Amino acid sequence: xxxxxxxxxxxxxxxxxxxxxxxxxxxxxxxxxxxxxxxxxxxxxxxxxxxxxxxxxxxxxxxxxxxxxxxxxxxxxxxxxxxxxxxxxxxxxxxxxxxxxxxxxxxxxxxxxxxxxxx
Amino acid sequence: xxxxxxxxxxxxxxxxxxxxxxxxxxxxxxxxxxxxxxxxxxxxxxxxxxxxxxxxxxxxxxxxxxxxxxxxxxxxxxxxxxxxxxxxxxxxxxxxxxxxxxxxxxxxxxxxxxxxxxxxxxxxxxxxxxxxxxxxxxxxxxxxxxxxxxxxxxxxxxxxxxxx
Amino acid sequence: xxxxxxxxxxxxxxxxxxxxxxxxxxxxxxxxxxxxxxxxxxxxxxxxxxxxxxxxxxxxxxxxxxxxxxxxxxxxxxxxxxxxxxx
Numbered sequence: 001x002x003x004x005x006x007x008x009x010x011x012x013x014x015x016x017x018x019x020x021x022x023x024x025x026x027x028x029x030x031x032x033x034x035x036x037x038x039x040x041x042x043x044x045x046x047x048x049x050x051x052x053x054x055x056x057x058x059x060x061x062x063x064x065x066x067x068x069x070x071x072x073x074x075x076x077x078x079x080x081x082x083x084x085x086x087x088x089x090x091x092x093x094x095x096x097x098x099x100x101x102x103x104x105x106x107x108x109x110x111x112x113x114x115x116x117x118x119x
Numbered sequence: 120x121x122x123x124x125x126x127x128x129x130x131x132x133x134x135x136x137x138x139x140x141x142x143x144x145x146x147x148x149x150x151x152x153x154x155x156x157x158x159x160x161x162x163x164x165x166x167x168x169x170x171x172x173x174x175x176x177x178x179x180x181x182x183x184x185x186x187x188x189x190x191x192x193x194x195x196x197x198x199x200x201x202x203x204x205x206x207x208x209x210x211x212x213x214x215x216x217x218x219x220x221x222x223x224x225x226x227x228x229x230x231x232x233x234x235x236x237x238x239x240x241x242x243x244x245x246x247x248x249x250x251x252x253x254x255x256x257x258x259x260x261x262x263x264x265x266x267x268x269x270x271x272x273x274x275x276x277x278x279x280x281x282x283x
Numbered sequence: 284x285x286x287x288x289x290x291x292x293x294x295x296x297x298x299x300x301x302x303x304x305x306x307x308x309x310x311x312x313x314x315x316x317x318x319x320x321x322x323x324x325x326x327x328x329x330x331x332x333x334x335x336x337x338x339x340x341x342x343x344x345x346x347x348x349x350x351x352x353x354x355x356x357x358x359x360x361x362x363x364x365x366x367x368x369x370x
Contacts, residue, residue: 017287020287020291020332023328024291024294024295024328027295027298027324027325027328028294028295028297028298030298030321030324031298031299031300031301031302031321031325032298032301034301034302034305034317034318034321035301035304035305040311040313040314040317043305043314043317044317047317047320047321047324051321051324051325052324054324054328055324055327055328055331058328058331058332059331062331062335065335066335070340071334071335071338071340071343074340074343074344074347075331075335075343077347078327078331078343078346078347078350081347081350081351082324082327082350085350085354088354088358089320089354089357089358089361092357092358092361092362093313093316093317093320093357093360093361095361095365096313096360096361096362096364096365097311097313097364099364099365100311100312100313100364100365102311102313
């Protein structure tokens with residue numbers, strides 16, 4: 001009996017390490033996109049999606065390692081909150097930037113929202 | 120006051136998450152705090168808003184299928200954007216396009232907007248005044264008709280089944 | 284031998300550099316808001332890793348409050364940029 005539980009414990013530890021590494025790499029790639037992409041709308045694509053999923057992965061790895069202890073439940077609460085609020089914050093800041101007068105970058109090919117607002 | 124019990128139950132579950140222990144004592148404590156917290160803000164809850172705690176069973180199956188599709192799309196989105204970021208030379212053609220939608224209620228419009236933000240390469244910017252068109256920023260806008268078709272066929276079907 | 288905590292903290296400090304660059308250099312105000320929001324995500328990940336390694340629950344509370352404050356701050360600044368007033 002104890003041999004099986006030790007085995008499951010080891011498997012969960014290895015899986016949580018893998019999920020933690022994937023989450024860290026995704027967060028790093030999101031921040032790399034912040035420096036490489038040309039304008040604010042494209043930068044939001046990386047921080048609102050990749051950064052949030054990376055943070056959720058780190059919190060999920062804490063839950064997998066600690067089980068349903070208080071630290072694991074609080075970690076998954078933080079992860080779910082991030083996943084719920086990231087699209088709302090991205091939508092608000094995009095709309096505010098467009099109405100504030102931040103233009104699209106010079107590679108852009110179409111802007112139907114600006115045309116609809118001029119009419 | 121009895122009308123606010125389902126809302127206060129949601130507060131109780133959130134309190135269980137924040138407190139870190141799932142037990143009946145902490146749930147009831149959170150429910151009482153939730154009732155106290157709802158009382159000053161009860162003008163925000165309209166009386167005609169019928170809040171159902173239990174949905175019909177066929178609705179629950181559609182909601183579960185919607186969340187499966189959402190998880191699959193989130194993973195696909197992250198791999199797609201990570202590929203763009205790690206390319207040595209960034210070659211993109213972004214733009215904002217107008218996407219017509221069929222959703223009518225506020226809940227389903229919120230659902231489709233959040234789903235679009237979490238799917239590959241698209242972010243919702245705004246909704247038109249008559250609630251019939253979403254403006255979507257795409258990281259690759261070279262073919263607007265294909266993006267409209269993919270949103271209509273792949274995502275909006277599940278949102279309509281689940282929330283309307 | 285480098286431990287997993289050291290590795291994750293070094294990696295997150297490396298992820299800090301683009302955020303600081305964008306906050307200092309960013310041409311417009313929304314760029315800076317996006318960078319501050321992203322920096323909060325990095326700090327939350329750091330707090331999670333540190334809290335797990337030390338076995339202390341209290342850093343997790345700090346992370347939760349930081350997530351809430353980041354969301355409210357982003358929404359407030361967007362409303363200010365959009366309409367000129369907050370409430």
